[in-house]
């Protein structure tokens with residue numbers, strides 16, 4: 001069955017990941033054995049291994065309420081429990097965003113719940129996740145389905161509170177309240193979700209392999225928690241947007257799509273799937289199957305047209321019948337539900353796409369290190385080969401020739417040392433450049449920008465205030481990125497000029513220094529800008545009661561930008577350290593080689609026996625170096641080999657990823 005296919009794919013993926021971790025560890029061992037690892041490199045390797053270990057595949061489900069999100073999650077991942085694991089009912093059910101995953105650091109299954117009152121705090125949900133005491137935890141006894149099911153019912157829990165309190169929490173909105181429409185005044189009591197966010201750790205096979213499922217409540221909740229749109233959905237590898245075949249694309253579906261979903265689509269478009277659920281409502285027993293299929297097809301095309309997506313990306317299914325088919329082992333019903341087609345897409349398209357990304361990052365992180373070391377060994381091999389040729393040519397030559405060679409070498413050495421000195425001067429210039437570059441990305445700079453933004457909003461959490469604030473904020477952030485970009489380019493030019501000089505005057509290999517590109521950070525900033533604009537224009541923000549939604553939005557935005565700056569700063573730091581290293585190392589090694597050469601010539605001039613000894617030494621060294629090159633080439637191959645069934649990362653993609661180092 002298709003479920004097995006997803007399972008198999010995830011298994012293969014996990015095995016591939018494990019093998020890579022092994023290869024990287026071998027590489028780490030190799031560096032240690034050869035005493036080659038610098039502190040930064042060790043750190044980078046450690047981070048890459050951690051990232052691979054913690055790698056997750058997140059699939060998010062978004063839709064207006066009652067489109068069948070929770071039902072679909074149950075059908076896709078939890079049918080073998082023989083019942084609905086997550087509560088799904090008619091009407092509004094899931095009340096808070098719910099993440100399902102497996103937490104390897106915690107032996108028992110649990111559900112952690114964030115109280116709704118935390119909405120009054122200034123931290124984002126991402127910040128609050130770091131603070132366990134804010135959460136209420138219930139242990140899940142996986143052997144007791146009743147207890148699990150009861151505990152999971154917390155995600156649908158609501159309660160009544162007074163109007164003023166509901167307004168304070170930003171959870172009451174007249175314009176969308178049917179009571180207000182009917183009576184012309186708001187009710188005294190308002191029903192609100194009990195929890196703000198739920199995290200469920202569960203020992204399910206797919207979850208153990210790194211799958212994370214994000215279930216969300218309908219439109220209101222999306223508007224209430226800007227963090228969902230700003231952070232959580234964009235970081236998911238796949239977003240499933242559900243429609244109901246019984247309702248078609250309604251006004252609120254459209255609003256949700258426009259304001260919260262459409263923009264998560266990436267360039268390949270592989271990460272966004274539209275699910276036309278509840279096709280069983282079209283199974284009219286008075287119609288034959290071909291006319292039922294025709295009406296499903298018509299709905300599919302109409303939905304694709306309305307949402308402006310490729311019809312291939314619209315999957316008509318019945319989550320409910322799919323779940324039933326699986327529970328009853330009724331293959332015919334399961335096939336009729338068309339759920340397997342969606343599973344096939346997940347297994348064959350979403351997962352491999354994710355794997356490509358992981359591999360791209362890996363190639364950029366570790367591939368570069370392997371390549372640097374390989375290049376270094378190749379240089380070593382070339383130097384040794386040159387020296388060997390020179391020494392062999394000295395066999396049988398008289399003392400004059402050797403004296404002449406020594407004099408020439410001394411001259412070369414003196415010229416070289418003069419250049420090294422001038423390099424030390426430009427190094428100071430480089431350090432100044434680096435300082436300015438990091439300064440533009442520092443947390444202090446960002447904090448100044450945030451304060452300036454707050455001032456320009458004059459603390460008015462209104463649409464007009466927000467417009468001013470966002471302009472200040474994004475202008476400032478873009479400016480910072482531009483400054484970084486130009487400092488980085490100047491630094492690179494300086495380094496390139498130095499390489500060129502050493503290459504032309506002393507024959508050192510010419511290396512093109514790596515680029516530091518801010519493009520991915522700029523792209524992310526532009527996305528945030530786009531989200532901010534959409535949010536600012538959305539009907540939610542037009543209401544003064546929602547002013548604190550604007551505040552929430554601002555908090556999420558700041559929190560997200562902060563991590564963006566942090567990452568950019570970290571990357572810049574690593575880049576600066578690494579971009580200089582090969583040159584500094586080459587300069588040092590060349591100096592040592594020159595000294596060694598002079599020393600050898602001196603000894604040969606004293607005793608002819610030295611010549612043969614030195615030739616033998618060099619020969620052995622050359623063989624050892626060649627062996628090491630082989631080992632590293634094998635590692636390089638392991639890192640660059642894709643898992644069967646995925647496309648190979650092209651050179652340009654690798655380059656692109658390398659740019660991002």
Ligand SMILES: Nc1nc2c(ncn2[C@@H]2O[C@H](COP(=O)(O)OP(=O)(O)OP(=O)(O)O)[C@@H](O)[C@H]2O)c(=O)[nH]1
Nearest residue numbers: 065066067068069070071088089090093094319320
């Ligand atoms: N006929 C039919 N009903 C379905 C199907 N999928 C879900 N339903 C029903 O639709 C209702 C809502 O399903 P849920 O899964 O709770 O919907 P949801 O999108 O999670 O809704 P919220 O949690 O409120 O946002 C439930 O009664 C489901 O049994 C389907 O494929 N066919």
Ligand SMILES: [Mg+2]
Nearest residue numbers: 069070093094
């Ligand atoms: Mg639900």
